[in-house]
Amino acid sequence: MKDTTRHQGKRRQLVQTIVSKGIKDTKVLAAIGKIPRHLFMDSSFEDHAYQDKAFPIAADQTISQPYTVAFQTELLDISKGQAVLEIGTGSGYQTAVLCELGAKVYSIERQQELFKKTKLFLSKLGYRPKYLSFGDGYKGLPEYAPFDRIIVTAGAPFVPKPLLAQLAIGGRLVIPVGEGVQIMTLYVRKDATTFEKKEFGDFRFVPLLEDKN
Numbered sequence: 001m002k003d004t005t006r007h008q009g010k011r012r013q014l015v016q017t018i019v020s021k022g023i024k025d026t027k028v029l030a031a032i033g034k035i036p037r038h039l040f041m042d043s044s045f046e047d048h049a050y051q052d053k054a055f056p057i058a059a060d061q062t063i064s065q066p067y068t069v070a071f072q073t074e075l076l077d078i079s080k081g082q083a084v085l086e087i088g089t090g091s092g093y094q095t096a097v098l099c100e101l102g103a104k105v106y107s108i109e110r111q112q113e114l115f116k117k118t119k120l121f122l123s124k125l126g127y128r129p130k131y132l133s134f135g136d137g138y139k140g141l142p143e144y145a146p147f148d149r150i151i152v153t154a155g156a157p158f159v160p161k162p163l164l165a166q167l168a169i170g171g172r173l174v175i176p177v178g179e180g181v182q183i184m185t186l187y188v189r190k191d192a193t194t195f196e197k198k199e200f201g202d203f204r205f206v207p208l209l210e211d212k213n
């Protein structure tokens, strides 16, 4: 697991690319600049790891495009120590970004293969999420709720009600909603029953899949 000066140089260029696309949050940019993305991918893609593109990982899934990771994380607006729930652990790259921001990270993955592999990999890299769960993200994690922030990293055909219910007052949910193409959507919980909704343009994700059972 090597991180060479060549990797670091490419990573600085990637940060510049993301800045040129409009990302401003310096903490988010610092995390992207620090995390060795090439280690989160199959070694056959290593040369492409610092392109601003999504790539295949195991179990027919993808590691999200860095710009998308940065965009969603900027929208979350995380402060250190906040409880953050991620739906779709996947490669663990977004999980690592959340850890770098000092969040208490909870993450759910429904594919056993990815869940096991990523759990081991993140600990090898020194990341310590609070809890990695093998399960169905549509249900959230009621036993650990409420969450200050919730991020969904797969395309949701609709907004799962349990996720809104598990959001703290003042909390933010960032979720790409739609089939085929998704609209990045932010929900801010104003009080027990009121959610403010804002939309932020089109993205493409692999689908958030319903429980296999």
Ligand code: SAH
Pocket: 061, 062, 063, 064, 087, 088, 089, 090, 091, 092, 093, 094, 095, 108, 109, 110, 111, 114, 135, 136, 137, 138, 153, 154, 206, 207, 208, 209, 210, 211
């Ligand atoms: N955050 C990841 C993105 C991975 S792609 C990364 O940076 O690599 C989306 C992930 O969501 C996939 O790993 C997929 O298996 C997972 N997923 C899909 N439906 C899910 C569900 N209902 N619950 C939890 N995870 C789900």
